[in-house]
Amino acid sequence: xxxxxxxxxxxxxxxxxxxxxxxxxxxxxxxxxxxxxxxxxxxxxxxxxxxxxxxxxxxxxxxxxxxxxxxxxxxxxxxxxxxxxxxxxxxxxxxxxxxxxxxxxxxxxxxxxxxxxxxxxxxxxxxxxxxxxxxxxxxxxxxxxxxx
Amino acid sequence: xxxxxxxxxxxxxxxxxxxxxxxxxxxxxxxxxxxxxxxxxxxxxxxxxxxxxxxxxxxxxxxxxxxxxxxxxxxxxxxxxxxxxxxxxxxxxxxxxxxxxxxxxxxxxxxxxxxxxxxxxxxxxxxxxxxxxxxx
Numbered sequence: 001x002x003x004x005x006x007x008x009x010x011x012x013x014x015x016x017x018x019x020x021x022x023x024x025x026x027x028x029x030x031x032x033x034x035x036x037x038x039x040x041x042x043x044x045x046x047x048x049x050x051x052x053x054x055x056x057x058x059x060x061x062x063x064x065x066x067x068x069x070x071x072x073x074x075x076x077x078x079x080x081x082x083x084x085x086x087x088x089x090x091x092x093x094x095x096x097x098x099x100x101x102x103x104x105x106x107x108x109x110x111x112x113x114x115x116x117x118x119x120x121x122x123x124x125x126x127x128x129x130x131x132x133x134x135x136x137x138x139x140x141x142x143x144x145x146x147x148x
Numbered sequence: 149x150x151x152x153x154x155x156x157x158x159x160x161x162x163x164x165x166x167x168x169x170x171x172x173x174x175x176x177x178x179x180x181x182x183x184x185x186x187x188x189x190x191x192x193x194x195x196x197x198x199x200x201x202x203x204x205x206x207x208x209x210x211x212x213x214x215x216x217x218x219x220x221x222x223x224x225x226x227x228x229x230x231x232x233x234x235x236x237x238x239x240x241x242x243x244x245x246x247x248x249x250x251x252x253x254x255x256x257x258x259x260x261x262x263x264x265x266x267x268x269x270x271x272x273x274x275x276x277x278x279x280x281x282x283x284x
Contacts, residue, residue, distance in 0.1 A: 013156050017163060024167045031174040038181035042188040049192045056199055113210040115257055120203070135192055139199045140206040144257040 047094045048102065048125040048135040055088075055106045056139040059121045063143060065108045072106065084108070085121075101128050116144040201241045201265060205248055208237050212250055212258040220247060234261050243268040 058071035069081045072088045077098045079088040085107035091097040103126040110119045120140045124133040208215055213235055220236035234249040235258075249262030 010156065017156060017160055021163045021167065025170070028170050028174045031178050035174070035178040035181040038178070038185045042181065042184035045185075045188040045192055049188070049195050053195060056202075060202075114212060115255070116210060118206060118210040137196060137199050138203055140203040142206045142209040 044127055044134055047092070048127065049137075051090055051094055051102055051104050052123045052125050052135050052137040055104050055123045056121070056137055059106065059108075059119070059123075059139050060141050062108075062119075062141070064110075068106065068108055072104075102126070113142075116142055118142045197241060197244055198265065201239060201244050201246045204239050204241065205246050205263070208239065208248060209250065209258055209260070213252060213256075216248075216250065220249070231261060236262075 055072065058068060062068040062071055065081070065083070065086070069079060069086045072086050073079045074088075074096045077089075077096050079086050081087075085105060087103055087105045089097055089100040090102040090104065091100040092102075094102070105124045105126070107122045108119055109121070110117045112118075118140060119142075121138070123137040123139065125135045127134045216235035216237045218235060220238060231249060234251050237248045237250075239246045239248070245266045245268070247262060247264045247266070248260065250258035250260050253259050
């Protein structure tokens, strides 16, 4: 009987040790997971802002909607255009890709002003199937004369 | 029968060291990711602000020459040659400033000769707890 006690104590001690270690590992896994989520959010936001900026510069360089469509169709992969604007797709790295994970929607709303055209544009960057855009940006460009 | 006693001391020590190392790694990983996220948010905010100012500048151009003045007190870094006949407008948004210089053309429309976006920046010259060289 006396010989059994040290063995039982050993098992209990080992069990407690393993349980504490597993608890610590679980906690640390959650911290690593949260860090990964934050890092992934940051990466997505940075790429979305870059894509929105590219689209804003395309707006600044465009004379009209068809010009904007041409500017945004960087990889000649085809963009989707309708009278209100242009949608272009990009992969995770921000390179043009048909049906990529990033969708950049750029509107084109021209308005006659001061003898020229002030075209306002609202740029939304969507990621995957998310319901809210990752990033939104407003820009405008003024052109002398009567572009559409 | 002579049993060699199994001791958990070294194993407990090893697991403790592993736990401490992993904890430090996880904290470093999380704080780095947090810093990345804050930087991304700041980048997004700065970009939105810059383009908000861009919209205000384009609207000002559409209303040219209304709101433009013959002189500007703002520092102009532009190397454009025909600044003498230019009209100027300064637009302020928080700590961002946009200086627009435009020359009226024959039909009254503006030809932009300067478009400068500057951010107020104050150098942080305060160095805390650094020995200033004095003997005391």
